[in-house]
Amino acid sequence: MDSEQLIGFGLVLLGAICGGSFGLPSKFAKEDTPWEVLWGPFFFFATILIPTIVAPFVVNDLGAIYAAVGTETIISVLIFGFLWGLGSMTLGMSFSFIGLSLAYSLNYGAQIVTGSMGPMLIFHRDAITTAEGSLEQHTWVILAGVATCVLGVIIAGRAGILKDRSLQGDTATTEETAGAGGQPKMLIGVIIGIASGVLCACYAIASEYAGPIGAEAGAEVAENVFRNPPWAAAWAVTAMILWGGAVSSCLYCVVQLTKNKTWGHLTKKGIGLTLLLAAAMAVLHDGAIFLFGLGWISMGGMLGIAVGYPVFMSFAIIVGNFHGFRTGEWKGASRQSIQWIIAGIGVLIIGVCVLAAGKTMQEKKAAADKKSQEQPAAAAAES
Numbered sequence: 001m002d003s004e005q006l007i008g009f010g011l012v013l014l015g016a017i018c019g020g021s022f023g024l025p026s027k028f029a030k031e032d033t034p035w036e037v038l039w040g041p042f043f044f045f046a047t048i049l050i051p052t053i054v055a056p057f058v059v060n061d062l063g064a065i066y067a068a069v070g071t072e073t074i075i076s077v078l079i080f081g082f083l084w085g086l087g088s089m090t091l092g093m094s095f096s097f098i099g100l101s102l103a104y105s106l107n108y109g110a111q112i113v114t115g116s117m118g119p120m121l122i123f124h125r126d127a128i129t130t131a132e133g134s135l136e137q138h139t140w141v142i143l144a145g146v147a148t149c150v151l152g153v154i155i156a157g158r159a160g161i162l163k164d165r166s167l168q169g170d171t172a173t174t175e176e177t178a179g180a181g182g183q184p185k186m187l188i189g190v191i192i193g194i195a196s197g198v199l200c201a202c203y204a205i206a207s208e209y210a211g212p213i214g215a216e217a218g219a220e221v222a223e224n225v226f227r228n229p230p231w232a233a234a235w236a237v238t239a240m241i242l243w244g245g246a247v248s249s250c251l252y253c254v255v256q257l258t259k260n261k262t263w264g265h266l267t268k269k270g271i272g273l274t275l276l277l278a279a280a281m282a283v284l285h286d287g288a289i290f291l292f293g294l295g296w297i298s299m300g301g302m303l304g305i306a307v308g309y310p311v312f313m314s315f316a317i318i319v320g321n322f323h324g325f326r327t328g329e330w331k332g333a334s335r336q337s338i339q340w341i342i343a344g345i346g347v348l349i350i351g352v353c354v355l356a357a358g359k360t361m362q363e364k365k366a367a368a369d370k371k372s373q374e375q376p377a378a379a380a381a382e383s
Contacts, residue, residue, distance in 0.1 A: 004298050005298065005299050007295075007298055008294075008295045008296070008297070008298025008299035008308065009295065009299060009308070009311070010295070011291045011292075011294050011295030011298060012291070012292055012295035012296065012299070012308045012311050012312050013295075013311060013312075013315060014291050014295075015287070015288045015289075015290070015291030015292035015294075015295060015312060016288070016292070016311065016312045016313075016314075016315035016316040016319060017315070017316075017319055018284045018285070018287040018288035018291060019284075019285075019288035019292070019312070019316040019319075019320075020104065020315065020316040020317065020318065020319025020320040020322075020323070021284050021319055021320075021323060022281050022282075022284035022285040022288065023091075023092075023095045023100050023103070023104070023281065023320070023323075024100065024284075024323045024327075025277040025278075025280045025281045025284075026038060026039075026092075026095055026096075026277065026281065027100070027323075027327050028277060029273075029274055029277055030270060030273075030274070033265070033274055034256075034260060034262045034265060035092070035093070035096055035256070036253045036256035036257050036260065036262060037257070037262055037265040037266060037271075037274060038274055038277065038278055039089070039092045039253060039278070040250070040253030040254070040256075040257060040278075041274070041275050041278035041279075042092070042278040042279075042281045042282050042285075043085075043088070043089070043245075043246065043249040043250050043253055044246075044250055044278075045278060045279050045281075045282035045283075046088075046242070046281070046282035046285045046286055047085065047242045047243065047245045047246035047249060047250065048242075048243070048246045048250065049282075050242075050282060050283070050286050051235075051238065051239035051242040051243060051286070052239075052243075054235060054239070054286075055235045055236065055238070055239035058232045058235050059217060059228055059232050059233070059235050059236045059239075060217075060227060060228050060232070062217075062236060062239075065213060065216050065217045065236055066213070066236075066240070068216050069212045069213050069216050070212075073209060073210070073212050073213065074240065076206075076209040077206050077209050077210045077213070077237075077240045077241060077244060078240065078243070078244035078247075079206075079244065080202040080203075080205045080206035080209060080241070080244065081202075081203075081206050081240065081241040081242065081243065081244020081245045081247075082244045082245065082247050082248045083199050083202035083248070084199065084200055084202040084203040084206060084241060084244070084245050085244065085245025085246065085247065085248035085249040085250075086199045086248045086249070086252075087111075087195075087196045087197070087198070087199025087200030087201070087202065087203075088196075088200060088245060088249055089196075089248065089249040089252050089253075090192050090195055090196035090199065091103065091107050091193070091196040091197075091200065093192055093196075094106070094107065094189050094192045094193040094196055097185050097186070097188060097189025097192060097193075098160055098185070098186060098189030098190065098193060099324050099329035100320055100321075100323050100324040100327070100329065101320065101321045101323075101324025101325060101329050101330065101341065102156060102159065102160045102163075102189070102190070102193065102324070102329075102341065103189070103193045103196075103320075104316070104317055104320030104321060104324070105152075105153070105156040105193075105317060105320070105321065105341065105344055105345060105348065106153055106156055106157060106160075106190060106193030106194050106196075106197060107193050107194075107196050107197040107200060108197065108313060108316060108317050108320075108348065109149050109150075109152050109153035109156060109194075109197060109317075109344075109348050109351075110153055110193075110194045110195075110196075110197025110198050110200075110201070111197035111198070111200045111201045112149045112197075112201075112313055112348070112351065112352060112355065113146050113149045113150055113153070113197075113201075114197065114198045114201035115200075115201035115203070115204040116142060116145070116146060116355055116359075117142075117146060118201055118202075118204060118205050119204050119205055119207075119208045120142070122205060122208070123208050136362075136365070137361065138358045138359075138361035138362040138365060139358070139362075140358075141354060141357055141358030141361060142355060142358035142359065142362070143358075144354055144358070145351050145352070145353075145354035145355030145356075145357070145358055146351070146355065147351075148347060148348075148350055148351030148354055149347075149348055149351035149352065149355070150351075151347055151351070152344050152345075152346075152347035152348035152350075152351055153194060153197075153344070153348070155340055155341075155343050155344035155347055156340075156341060156344035156345070156348070157190045157194070158340050158344075159337050159338075159340035159341035159343075159344055160186055160189070160190050160337075160341075161186065161187070161190070162333075162334060162336055162337035162340055163186070163330065163333040163334070163337040163338075163341075164186035164187075165334075165337075166332070166333050166334035166336075166337055167332055167333060203241060206241045206244065207237060207241065210237040210240060210241065213236050213237050213240060214233050214234065214236065214237050216236075217232070217233035217236040217237075218230050218232075218233030230297045231293070231294045231297060234290075234293045234294070234297070235290075238286075238289055238290070238293070242286075288316075292308070292312050295308055295312075296308050309352070309355075309356045309359065310349075310352045310353045310355075310356040313352045314348075314349040314352050314353070317345055317348055317349065318345065318349075321341070321345055
């Protein structure tokens with residue numbers, strides 16, 4: 001790696017720390033703080049306040065860029081941003097149900113699987129098979145990575161069930177993990193954790209639809225007049241996706257605040273700490289997105305896939321689980337359940353690395369195909 005790529009690697013690593021830590025401040029909220037009183041401000045800060053302040057400040061002519069790409073692109077990005085917002089909202093719910101450790105494992109595992117296959121099936125179907133109709137070599141590798149990640153999610157889910165069984169005899173823990181009306185909160189939390197990952201993966205699909213926004217804002221368009229560096233152009237994309245997510249996540253919190261009659265908590269003594277925790281979560285959340293994008297750009301497309309992607313996802317899973325273990329989420333759990341969650345983390349990391357290898361193979365083949373198509377055209381032009 002040269003110095004720029006090394007800096008990019010460091011930024012990806014820092015982004016992973018932010019991504020695996022953004023749920024941590026929620027552990028320090030008062031026990032009687034309603035979920036929506038903490039997560040409502042978080043979603044407001046993360047999806048409305050930060051992008052609305054940052055994007056116009058760092059992106060040249062943001063409004064003109066959005067106008068240039070047309071309403072079809074904007075609507076597509078907002079729709080999948082909306083779905084991503086649902087995923088982020090349900091991830092916040094799963095933190096409350098099953099804790100950081102298990103929630104991160106299930107969410108990131110499901111997110112890796114859906115985020116890898118979704119864009120490929122929607123935008124790159126021609127890259128899946130050869131001209132003869134058989135699967136490309138990289139497709140086999142990607143499918144192997146997806147299968148490995150699915151196995152990791154299953155193992156992590158099994159760990160959660162074993163943990164719940166081992167703690168059922170503990171009255172205090174049962175009170176903490178019991179849902180409204182005495183529902184089995186662990187099972188519900190596992191389902192929500194997986195569903196949140198599938199929905200969060202819509203961020204990758206939204207990013208694909210937002211390709212024209214990045215191209216218009218950055219240097220990929222030959223006649224570009226906006227002259228935004230790649231890191232600034234990325235904010236034009238990020239802001240639109242976050243605004244789409246604001247519709248679902250913030251609206252849900254408003255409904256919950258109204259339904260549960262908890263608006264008054266926002267004016268109670270101690271709300272300052274809650275808002276501070278929400279702001280810290282928002283900064284870590286959006287910081288992870290920004291740092292990963294910036295690191296990816298610095299490392300270069302091919303190296304970003306081969307190294308940046310597995311480092312970010314793997315380290316974020318590890319960091320999230322580290323916080324979970326450190327804050328006592330697995331205290332009193334059986335040794336077997338802890339062994340299962342550690343095994344699940346390991347399998348997820350292996351799956352991420354296999355996926356990255358497949359993605360790298362796909363990028364190399366695409367680059368080779370493009371070069372082979374350009375050579376005859378160049379030869380014809382010379383003659």
